[in-house]
Amino acid sequence: MSARDKDDVGSVPVYVIESIPVRGDHRVGPDEREREGIPAPPHLRIGPELGHGAMGHVHPALDRNLLRHVALKRLDKHHLGVDMYRDGFIAEAQITGQLEHPNIVPVHELAVGDNGVPYFTMKLVHGVDFKKWLASPEHLAGSAERLEQGLEIILKVCDAVAYAHHRGVIHRDLKPDNVMVGDFGQIYLMDWGLARLVKTKPASGQRAQMEAQGPVGTVTHMAPEQALGNPDDMDERSDVFGLGALLYELVSGQTPYGRPRNINDALFRATGGKVIPLETAAFGIHVPQRLNEIVMKAVAPAKTDRYQTVVELQKDLRDFLRGGMHLPTERYEAGSLI
Structure with missing residues (x-):
């Protein structure tokens, strides 16, 4: 907070x-x-x-x-x-x-x-949440600074989620509001109120809040299985989708399901896995092909089509950053003086 x-x-x-x-x-x-x-x-x-x-x-x-x-x-x-x-x-x-x-x-x-x-x-964290960070004029969608700094933030969130998965916990509410960006570079994943145990069971068993049926999370960022509402269908790959939604918003300034008219429309899009292609959402923004592939794999509607672990997603993101593939490019005609 x-x-x-x-x-x-x-x-x-x-x-x-x-x-x-x-x-x-x-x-x-x-x-x-x-x-x-x-x-x-x-x-x-x-x-x-x-x-x-x-x-x-x-x-x-x-x-x-x-x-x-x-x-x-x-x-x-x-x-x-x-x-x-x-x-x-x-x-x-x-x-x-x-x-x-x-x-x-x-x-x-x-x-x-x-x-x-x-x-x-x-x-008590001193800073702003990632939602405000993304909305700041200093981090305009499409800028190299926003992309590079934002990817570093999301990689740290991936670290937190990967550790939680190792301990048998899925977050189920990954969104910019729940990521705090500290004044001195600290990154914290917050609000574990919708978390679910996947390796153990709570003492209250099926009566526990985490075992309740119904949509779980924030509809603009939730995986289809979360929108459908069966807790047993939610696993680590549900959080992979949430991380992909963070990436999607970082790159395009939009959320994966677009701009629904109301909550019912939002749930309809989420349950149906109606993810808008990133290149459509990011129209007018240069998105490297490799980054487009990474984001769209992370937010694939079907769990089997996503990264199967957060570690796999992290590896591709780190390789993308280390390769300098996020840097802006310019093409020249053959024979041009550079």
Whole structure:
């Protein structure tokens, strides 16, 4: 979770107080904490909400002992009475906490507040998400800078996903919003709330949120099998599609299924695997043939036609970068002076 839009704590010089715990009031009043169900553990000083999703809310917080700024994610109080949501929230923290990798945001703590609301704390990332990075005027679609820098970012995301797959976890919601680009080059894959175990099973078995039937992920970036909604049909290759969707958007500025009219149209396109050819989406942009082949293989509608592992996709991307094939080219007539 980024703090750039709220408090630029990343630019504050390191300081030492030499006593614990550090005093100071929460920056969220008691009435709001009670009304919204915001946990207020004594070792943290809670700040105003940074953002929220369907299941939870995120706040900046200060660890009163370590003077470390963290992000606190709490379950929405309206979901407390639903076992599947509560267990799913806890599962997200436990999964992320076990995935110790330089490109996966670290989880520090999982607990239940005095008000009964579960929460976990994680690293507070200072930077922007990849969606904002892609939309920046500094990274115009078609520019060599955007392509080279963006491929380096996606390769780091591939590292994170490949490690998760090795540990038996698929992400199932790979999209630019869930990739954080830090101010000093750090790349983090965020939000493992839709992750699924593929080598083990959760203690709650088929009642677990990760085993629920129905479309999973973000429809503009999900593989057809995710849109069709049978968890047993989703595997590592579903994440390969998600990575391919990131590549597709990096290269063309568009998403694989184009611009659907509404959610029903989006699901129709996703379930049918109606991926628009990259050369159509990137009309007017020079796309090297080899890169076009890599992207279209990654977003192939049929799992058997995709890269079978993230490592295979990574190898082709790295070979493409090392070969300098991303550099702009210019053709000259025979006999021309260069």
